[in-house]
Amino acid sequence: MTYIAKPKLHHPSLTRNRVGFTRRDYEGKISTLCAGCGHDSISAAIVQACWELDIEPHRVAKLSGIGCSSKTPDYFLGQSHGFNTVHGRMPSVLTGAYLANRDLLYLGVSGDGDSASIGIGQFVHAMRRGVDMTYIVENNGVYGLTKGQFSATADQGSKSKKGVENTDSPVDLVSLALQLGASFVARSFSGDKAQLVPLIKAAMKHRGAAFIDVISPCVAFNNHGGSTKSYDYVREHNDAVNRLDIIEGRAAIEVVQPDDGVIDVEQHDGSVIRLRKLEADYDPRDRLEAMNFIAHHAAKGEVVTGLLFVDADARDFHAHLKTAPTPLNQLDTAALCPGAAALEKVNAGLR
Amino acid sequence: MTASTNDFVIKFANVNGSGSASANELFAKAILRMGVPVSPRNIFPSNIQGLPTWYEVRVSAAGHLGRRGGVDLMVAMNPQTFEADVREIEAGGYLFFDSTKPLPPGVRSDIEVIGMPLTMLCVKHYDDPRQRQLLKNVLYLGGLSMLLGIEADVVETLLSEQYKGKPQLAQPNIDAFRLGRAWAKDNLKHPLKFAVVRADNVGDRIFIDGNSAAGLGCVYGGATVCAWYPITPSTSVAEAFEKYCHKFRVDADGKRKFAIVQAEDEIASIGMVVGAGWNGARAFTATSGPGVSLMTEFLGLAYFAEIPATIVNVQRGGPSTGMPTRTQQADVLSCAWASHGDTQHVLLFPEDPHESFGFAADALDLADKLQTPVFLMLDLDIGMNQRLCKPFQWDAERTHQRGKVLDAEALESGVPFGRYRDVDGDGIAYRTYPGTHPVRGAYFTRGTTKDADARYSERGPDYLENVHRLKRKFETAKSLVPQPIIERAHRPTSIGVLYFGSTSPSMHEAAQRLAAEGLALDLMRIRAYPFPDSVRDFVLAHEQVFLVEQNRDAQLRTLLIHAFDLDPARVTAVLHYDGTPITARFIAGAIRDRLAAVRQEVAA
Numbered sequence: 003m004t005y006i007a008k009p010k011l012h013h014p015s016l017t018r019n020r021v022g023f024t025r026r027d028y029e030g031k032i033s034t035l036c037a038g039c040g041h042d043s044i045s046a047a048i049v050q051a052c053w054e055l056d057i058e059p060h061r062v063a064k065l066s067g068i069g070c071s072s073k074t075p076d077y078f079l080g081q082s083h084g085f086n087t088v089h090g091r092m093p094s095v096l097t098g099a100y101l102a103n104r105d106l107l108y109l110g111v112s113g114d115g116d117s118a119s120i121g122i123g124q125f126v127h128a129m130r131r132g133v134d135m136t137y138i139v140e141n142n143g144v145y146g147l148t149k150g151q152f153s154a155t156a157d158q159g160s161k162s163k164k165g166v167e168n169t170d171s172p173v174d175l176v177s178l179a180l181q182l183g184a185s186f187v188a189r190s191f192s193g194d195k196a197q198l199v200p201l202i203k204a205a206m207k208h209r210g211a212a213f214i215d216v217i218s219p220c221v222a223f224n225n226h227g228g229s230t231k232s233y234d235y236v237r238e239h240n241d242a243v244n245r246l247d248i249i250e251g252r253a254a255i256e257v258v259q260p261d262d263g264v265i266d267v268e269q270h271d272g273s274v275i276r277l278r279k280l281e282a283d284y285d286p287r288d289r290l291e292a293m294n295f296i297a298h299h300a301a302k303g304e305v306v307t308g309l310l311f312v313d314a315d316a317r318d319f320h321a322h323l324k325t326a327p328t329p330l331n332q333l334d335t336a337a338l339c340p341g342a343a344a345l346e347k348v349n350a351g352l353r
Numbered sequence: 354m355t356a357s358t359n360d361f362v363i364k365f366a367n368v369n370g371s372g373s374a375s376a377n378e379l380f381a382k383a384i385l386r387m388g389v390p391v392s393p394r395n396i397f398p399s400n401i402q403g404l405p406t407w408y409e410v411r412v413s414a415a416g417h418l419g420r421r422g423g424v425d426l427m428v429a430m431n432p433q434t435f436e437a438d439v440r441e442i443e444a445g446g447y448l449f450f451d452s453t454k455p456l457p458p459g460v461r462s463d464i465e466v467i468g469m470p471l472t473m474l475c476v477k478h479y480d481d482p483r484q485r486q487l488l489k490n491v492l493y494l495g496g497l498s499m500l501l502g503i504e505a506d507v508v509e510t511l512l513s514e515q516y517k518g519k520p521q522l523a524q525p526n527i528d529a530f531r532l533g534r535a536w537a538k539d540n541l542k543h544p545l546k547f548a549v550v551r552a553d554n555v556g557d558r559i560f561i562d563g564n565s566a567a568g569l570g571c572v573y574g575g576a577t578v579c580a581w582y583p584i585t586p587s588t589s590v591a592e593a594f595e596k597y598c599h600k601f602r603v604d605a606d607g608k609r610k611f612a613i614v615q616a617e618d619e620i621a622s623i624g625m626v627v628g629a630g631w632n633g634a635r636a637f638t639a640t641s642g643p644g645v646s647l648m649t650e651f652l653g654l655a656y657f658a659e660i661p662a663t664i665v666n667v668q669r670g671g672p673s674t675g676m677p678t679r680t681q682q683a684d685v686l687s688c689a690w691a692s693h694g695d696t697q698h699v700l701l702f703p704e705d706p707h708e709s710f711g712f713a714a715d716a717l718d719l720a721d722k723l724q725t726p727v728f729l730m731l732d733l734d735i736g737m738n739q740r741l742c743k744p745f746q747w748d749a750e751r752t753h754q755r756g757k758v759l760d761a762e763a764l765e766s767g768v769p770f771g772r773y774r775d776v777d778g779d780g781i782a783y784r785t786y787p788g789t790h791p792v793r794g795a796y797f798t799r800g801t802t803k804d805a806d807a808r809y810s811e812r813g814p815d816y817l818e819n820v821h822r823l824k825r826k827f828e829t830a831k832s833l834v835p836q837p838i839i840e841r842a843h844r845p846t847s848i849g850v851l852y853f854g855s856t857s858p859s860m861h862e863a864a865q866r867l868a869a870e871g872l873a874l875d876l877m878r879i880r881a882y883p884f885p886d887s888v889r890d891f892v893l894a895h896e897q898v899f900l901v902e903q904n905r906d907a908q909l910r911t912l913l914i915h916a917f918d919l920d921p922a923r924v925t926a927v928l929h930y931d932g933t934p935i936t937a938r939f940i941a942g943a944i945r946d947r948l949a950a951v952r953q954e955v956a957a
Contacts, residue, residue, distance in 0.1 A: 031809070060795060063632065063787040076797055076809065083787030084797040085631060087624070088654055094580075094621040098628025098636060099787070101578045101612040106632075106788045124624070127617040326608040330577035331633035331786060333610055335752040338575040340601040342749040348569065349744040352559035353385075 008032055020056040028052045028059055030080040034073065040192030040218030040233075041071055041140045045078045047195055048109070048138075051202035052079065055248075057107065063099055064109045067092040067121060070147055071113035071140035071218070079109075090121020093128035093137070097319075100133050103329040104320050107206060108135040115145050118154040118173040125175070129182040129211050134318040136205040137213045139175055140192070142220035143231035150223035161228030174300065176310060179213040180293050185316030186212035187292070189307045191236050192219065196245075201309060203248045209270045210316035217305060236305055243281040243295075243308040249274040267314050277309060286311050356546035359389045359414035359554075361425040363497075363547075366438045367490075368431050370402030376490035377408040378739070379511050380497065384412055385560055385741070386507045388552040392418040392858070394738050394934060399585070399678050405434045412547075414554055418705075418741060419859030422936040425547055428493060439464075447545060449497070451489075467541060469496045474536065478529075488529040495533020500541060502548040505534060559706075559744045563735035564639075566706035567665050568593025569745070570713025571637055572601055575753040576663070578636035580614045580625035582644060585677055586733040587667035590639035591615075619644035623651040623662065630661040631798060633786035635717050635753070637663035642684045643672065645691060652726050653692025656823070657800040659773075659782070661720035661756070664688075665713065665729045667736040670932050679932030680733035682854055685908035688728045689882055694801065695820060697827055699727045699834060700882040704857035705735055707742035708880075714747075715835065721756040723830055724784060732903070734855040734934040757783045764793040772796045772807035773819060780826030827883055834881030837888055840864075842873035849895030850944070851888070851924075853879040853909060855934065856901050862937035867944060874944070882912060889917040892924060897951070899944055901927040903935050 008029060016024035028049040033042050052062065059081035066072035068089035075084045087095045096110045110128075117125045117139050128137070143156040150163055154173040161167055179187045186208040190198040198216065205212035217236050219225045225232045230239075244265075250273050265277040265285065277286065286292060292311040299306045326333075365380075367373035374395075381393040392411045398404040411421050426447040429438045435457070439448055444463045450456065452468025460466060471492050475485040491512075498508055509527050516523035537543065568590050571579070581591040595613050602610040616622040622638040629636035640648070645666055655662050668684045670676025688700055701716055703709040712729055720727040757777075759770060764785065770793065773782050782805075785794035796807035804810040805818060842864075852860045857878060864874050877891045892898050892913070900910045907926035914921050927943045929935040 058791055060791050061788055065628075081792060081795050083785075083795050085628075085658075086797065086799040087627075088650055091620060091624045091651065094616065094624025095628035095631070097614070097621075098578060098580065098625035098630070098634075099632040100628075101614070101625065102629040102632035102634030102636070103786075103788065123617055124621055127621065131614075320612075323612050324607060324609050325612055326604060326610050329634075330610065330612060330629075333575075333577060335575060337610060338577065338602070338753070339573050339747075339751075340597075342747045344601065345573070345745050345747045349557075349559050352561045352744075353557075 019053055021058050023053065023059065025049060025053045027081065028079055030075070030077045033077040035070060036222050038221040039070070040142065040220070041074050042077070043192040043195060044138065044140055044198070044216055044218055045074050047198045047202055048078050050195070050199045051206065054199070055203055055206060057206070062107045062109055064111065065092050065096045065099065066111045067113070067116035069113040069116050069145070071111055072116060074140070075111050090116050090119070091124055092116065093121065093124035093133070096135055097128055097131065097133050100135060100319070101325075102331045104134075104325065105329050108133070109206070110135055110137040112137070112139050114139060114141045114143060114153040114155040114175075118175055122154070122173070126178070126182055129179050129184045129213065131319045132183070132185065132210045132316060132322065134209055134320065135211060136202065137211065138202070139213075139215050140218040141175070141215050141231070142218050142224050143229070144220050144224040146220050146223060157230040160230045161226075163223050163226055165228075174296070175213070176215045177293060177296055180289055180296075180311055184213045185210035185313040187311040188213070188309045189215045189217070189305070191217045191240055191305075191307060193233055193237065194240070194307070197242060197307065200246045200248055204246060204275045204309065207248060207269045207271065207273050207275070208312065208314075210313070210318045239303055239305050241281075241299055241304040241306050243284040243306060243310065244277040244279050244286065246278070246309055247276045249276055267312055269314055275309070275312065280308070287313070289313075358548050358550050359412055359552060361547035362409065362411050362421050362423060363426040363428065364410070364424045364438070364441070365408040365428040366431045366434050367406050367408065368433070369398060369400050369404045369406040371490070372487040373406070373430065373490045374408070375515070376494050377410075379508065379515065380494055381410050381739070382511055382560065383498070383503050383507045384410075384549050385555055386511065387504060387549055388555050389414055389549055390416045390418065390554055390741055392420075392740060394420060394734070396933070397678050405431050412549065414552060416554060417858060417862045417937065419862055420934040420936045422938045426545070428497070430493070449493070467500070469493065469533075469537065469541070474532065478532065484525070488525065491526050491529040492533035495530040496537035496541070498530070499534045499537035500543045500545050502544050502550060504551070505531075555741065557744055558741050560739050560741050561706045562589070562737055562739050563703065563706040563709040563731050564589040564667060564737060565593040566709040566745070567639070567713040567729060567731060569597050570710040571663070571717065572597045573710070573747055574635065574714030574717035576635045576637050576717055577610065578612050578625065578629035578634050579638070580616045580622040580636070581639050582616050582619045582622050584619075584641045584644050586669050586737045587639040587641045587644070587665060589737065590665050590667065619647040620651065623648040623664070626662045627651055627655050627660050630655070630720070631658075633758070635661070635663075635721065637665060637717065639665040639667070641667050641669050641677070642687065645684060645688055649692045652698065653694055653696050654800050655726045656692065656696045656698065657694070658798050659724040659784070661724055662726040663716045663720050663729065664726060665731065668730065668732040676932055678733070680855070680934055681903050681930055681932065682730075682732055683904035683908065683930065684730070685904065686911060688730065689912055697883070699723065699725060699830055700730050701727065701835060702730050702853040702880055703735065704854060704878065705740050705742040707745065709735065710745045712835065718754045719830075719833060722754055722781070722833060723826060724756060724781065725826070730854060732855050757781055759783050759785050759789070759794060761790045764790040770794050771805050773803065773805045773822065775822050775825070779829040780822050780824070781829060782822070831883045831885045834883070834885070836885055837880055837891070838878045839891065840876040842868065842875050844873050846873035846875055847896035848873070848899075848948070849875045849877060849891055849897070850899045850901060851877050851879055851891070851913075852901040856903060859935050859937045859940055860901060863940035863944070866937060866941045870945075872945070872948070879909070884913060884916050888913065889919070892917070892919060897948070898924045899927050899947070900924050901935070901940055903929050905930045
């Protein structure tokens with residue numbers, strides 16, 4: 003097996019976005035994942051979101067760890083630089099890349115083994131720092147490439163394909179991200195593209211650490227009765243708190259009444275996330291309420307989805323570090339090297 | 354012990370956290386200011402307060418900066434270690450102690466004892482307990498200055514400089530210094546057999562520790578991203594980088610042309626460095642042996658994915674705490690071959706702070722030119738001790754060499770791009786930074802599994818093409834790294850000695866000593882791995898070759914024999930690894946003994 007490039011035939015009727023690209027321009031290689039894998043739906047949602055957002059593909063850097071989910075960056079955004087790093091360590095590589103060039107968009111793709119087990123430390127600290135990124139965990143509760151071991155997000159009491167019951171408590175990455183200070187936290191389901199695409203768009207518009215936990219069933223090892231990450235289970239227990247639209251800054255924003263079930267959240271670039279409430283009392287601008295709500299619903303076996311928390315005024319890591327506006331990788335010798343005369347002064351001070 | 358001027362060893366035995374460090378450092382600096390070379394060494398515990406700590410100063414008009422071994426004057430300020438400290442004094446040497454309490458009975462009769470009632474003087478003159486403790490150090494400084502002939506003006510100037518802008522601190526210190534000096538003048542026999550006399554043997558040399566020098570070198574070398582995790586003895590590299598960045602890299606509006614992250618561990622540190630390097634920023638981390646161990650998975654990825662990364666490794670003793678505050682050169686193999694799979698890494702071995710500065714900047718250039726991890730191998734001896742060395746140098750015309758990078762213009766002009774194609778035959782391929790061009794130059798980075806155009810491939814021939822090119826690249830590195838330095842004996846000799854890093858001053862002193870005994874040695878200082886072929890030529894050109902290292906297993910010797918497929922019998926290891934810096938006495942003794950044994954074998 004080497005690789006299969008998709009044919010580059012462009013049907014003339016394919017719609018071009020404002021920067022002149024069709025959806026096809028945001029695709030990558032043909033996926034080598036199992037037919038029906040939730041991850042492929044997420045790749046498709048990323049393609050759709052980037053096309054709709056008029057992002058130039060080369061302005062995105064996509065990074066991943068190791069695992070089925072981490073293979074997917076090869077299957078979307080073929081015109082973007084990608085980096086398949088080390089198991090569980092994508093967050094640090096993404097952080098370094100982001101420090102080097104603050105002008106690109108950073109998309110991290112990981113899995114539940116990658117982020118909730120081996121890489122949980124890096125997940126935690128990237129969220130704490132407020133790295134400006136969209137971090138998607140394609141969460142299926144199982145190790146796919148090594149054939150079906152439980153991951154740390156598997157629910158207590160859920161059963162493996164072989165019928166073994168998981169006795170460990172699950173790691174809920176959404177609750178963890180909230181506790182750690184992530185400024186955008188969402189959960190979605192790979193089978194609900196209508197919900198997922200706007201969430202990815204909103205995350206990419208957000209400045210700061212944006213985390214989306216996407217339940218993405220593993221058709222090979224975790225889609226049976228007794229699993230809480232199967233298509234059937236998630237469909238039955240999905241409790242969406244809101245639906246959202248992204249309204250770009252250039253569009254006229256219609257004024258809505260605050261009491262008609264809509265919350266508008268203005269982003270740093272002027273765009274607006276318009277949330278249509280499905281859960282009447284849920285306000286995703288309240289971190290503590292979000293944590294409380296999720297915990298209560300989890301206890302009832304429900305999977306809360308939607309935009310769970312957003313802080314549109316968040317500062318990112320570069321703001322904390324007071325980094326210069328010019329990307330660090332574009333500074334030349336003259337900008338960085340103090341020079342020979344300054345060194346003479348340093349020498350003089352050391353005698 | 355005969356009397357000597359400008360040539361002796363004084364050792365201060367103190368309690369950690371008692372404020373002795375700055376007084377002791379001032380003592381060393383005062384002698385330097387009088388034009389006499391000194392080399393001080395901190396011997397300190399893994400502790401903030403309470404445990405024993407020592408500061409050893411070698412005064413050497415001849416300019417020997419290695420540790421000599423033995424002590425001529427012990428300033429025994431720590432009751433905990435008093436007995437052992439007294440035992441260390443060379444016969445005929447001096448014991449200087451706080452005579453507020455009487456000397457314990459039975460102290461050696463072959464040394465001279467000098468008592469100064471430091472605690473009593475402090476209690477008499479100061480009310481504040483903390484002041485009593487801190488100024489006690491300055492009192493003995495005053496006393497010693499009288500005994501050894503150190504000029505009062507020099508010390509007082511240094512005290513004023515140290516407390517510049519803090520006159521409320523400067524004056525009490527100067528007063529305490531004068532008090533100690535006056536007491537010694539009135540009550541003690543002086544001068545001693547060992548004296549400091551003004552000379553002109555320091556020249557324009559500077560006095561700084563290697564870690565600070567490496568941090569400054571990273572500023573000059575254009576590093577913009579530093580990710581690190583605290584670990585002794587490397588912490589001060591990142592701290593120095595930060596200090597110099599704040600001095601040189603902050604815009605008028607407060608914006609910083611650098612990013613420093615104290616990461617959650619060493620794995621994240623190197624991950625950030627790799628991410629930044631992949632994205633075209635110069636990045637480095639500073640660590641020590643255990644940190645390198647944690648980084649090894651990433652180092653393999655960086656080697657195969659060909660990402661520039663600079664790692665400053667300040668070597669120390671092995672695992673756990675304790676020995677890690679002692680020096681060793683014991684990470685040579687763990688760095689050269691760090692990681693899984695067939696990997697090899699570039700190592701640079703600076704001999705002192707001057708080279709730590711230069712090699713730090715060189716390492717950043719080399720990492721970019723070779724697109725690979727480069728280690729700057731310091732050790733605790735040069736990293737954490739101030740060392741007299743040549744002033745830092747920077748060619749005003751020098752620019753950062755970013756290596757083979759295709760920019761938007763090149764891509765636009767239609768230059769063909771394949772990330773791992775060996776276009777120039779030197780094993781180094783062209784790379785692109787993310788975000789360069791809308792439709793050209795993007796590629797997917799992964800470890801081993803790819804073809805020359807960075808497409809996923811599990812085919813054997815593609816793998817071979819790649820790893821063979823990496824081998825060619827490592828050959829290319831031989832000509833780019835700092836070349837070894839040969840010092841020939843004054844007459845032709847069949848004996849050669851290889852050495853590297855902080856062993857340098859002791860090696861020179863040993864060679865001088867042996868030359869005086871009629872034993873001529875050709876010296877070669879190895880400054881980098883991969884070894885240039887001149888290292889093999891040097892070995893083959895000498896009948897008897899010694900390789901001096903500060904580790905148990907002769908690690909560099911293993912690398913050397915492996916690199917050139919040498920007969921192991923050709924290279925004899927001289928090994929020192931008890932955690933103290935290697936001495937000329939040790940090296941000369943080992944070489945002398947070995948040659949005598951060889952002569953005996955031949956005679957028999």
